[in-house]
């Protein structure tokens with residue numbers, strides 16, 4: 001029986017090691033899906049890494065033309081096989097250092113290649129989850145081709161039109177040999193998820209354990225329609241003014257000004273005719289901040305968006321916490337992500353309770369979230385791939401609207417300042433200052 005360990009984020013990792021094997025033709029969004037899966041797992045503190053076979057192939061063949069990918073080209077075949085072997089060897093070595101989910105990002109488009117990955121992983125006690133991305137939506141394929149020719153090192157410095165044509169030729173070489181995972185034949189015993197036009201239709205086969213089902217559930221919720229997520233803290237509260245944490249206070253006069261200005265900031269960023277859904281916490285200061293937004297925006301309150309619960313320290317200033325609970329104050333500074341307030345929560349706890357929010361965000365289109373400093377840090381860390389140990393120290397200023405737009409290779413960020421003064425609620429390590437100026441590295 002494998003021993004059960006809990007990584008503290010509600011995930012039972014039963015000594016599990018999973019290789020997620022991407023499958024599909026070029027330009028089907030495989031790398032994007034791989035990148036999102038890795039980001040999600042890392043956000044949950046599950047060690048995850050992606051091994052992109054193309055990067056290994058580039059060592060040997062940096063800018064090959066489409067003929068390289070002709071399956072009748074023995075030299076190309078040999079080099080591509082060597083690249084796959086090097087990627088898998090590195091992945092196995094990484095598993096030995098404590099890796100839990102390794103993502104093998106390649107086309108893995110033939111049955112032979114999939115069998116080889118399956119046999120190799122199985123021989124090392126690693127489970128295999130195939131994730132196949134199929135797409136017949138011409139618009140999505142074209143967008144991916146455009147993306148590749150703009151961003152891939154394979155075509156750096158080349159004429160964009162010639163690059164696009166070459167990439168299409170490469171795709172047709174793969175089309176000649178590509179076989180979808182076929183449950184009716186010899187691949188019936190494989191564990192797999194097939195995504196058709198990301199988010200439209202899914203097929204799931206033989207999911208074996210909890211972590212696999214978590215990954216599958218996340219990937220099922222993804223879509224690739226364009227959208228943005230807007231984040232804002234509530235307007236300055238009466239507690240923010242007096243340097244007290246937690247509570248359920250109303251807004252200060254300057255916080256009220258922000259609430260009145262927010263519709264204008266949102267209009268400037270979102271536009272007039274785009275439908276927007278607004279999520280707030282259940283606390284008065286976020287609800288008050290969102291109350292002047294247009295009535296046709298659907299508004300929802302989520303308990304999961306409430307501020308980090310500071311337990312016995314709720315309503316105290318940092319100085320009072322240091323005086324009454326000096327050991328706790330020091331312990332929090334030592335490891336702010338994991339420190340749990342007496343009778344309250346840690347940042348790690350907040351991440352666990354935010355998981356349904358992340359899942360719902362992935363399923364949704366445009367959303368504006370009005371929430372709190374700690375919660376916003378956790379959500380921001382998810383989108384911007386911030387190190388969890390550092391995220392609790394990030395400065396998230398009041399009276400600022402943040403727009404995040406997921407793109408194929410990362411999330412784009414734009415900030416809109418309301419230009420309404422507010423206190424700083426940022427606090428550096430060791431400090432008990434009521435309103436401290438953030439240091440450059442916290443920005």
Ligand SMILES: O=P(O)(O)OC[C@H]1O[C@@](CO)(OP(=O)(O)O)[C@@H](O)[C@@H]1O
Nearest residue numbers: 233240245246307310372373374425
């Ligand atoms: O984790 P730290 O840095 O203490 O920040 C979280 C704190 O931020 C505050 C402001 O200081 O949130 P909020 O924006 O909801 O007012 C506190 O209520 C909360 O305890």
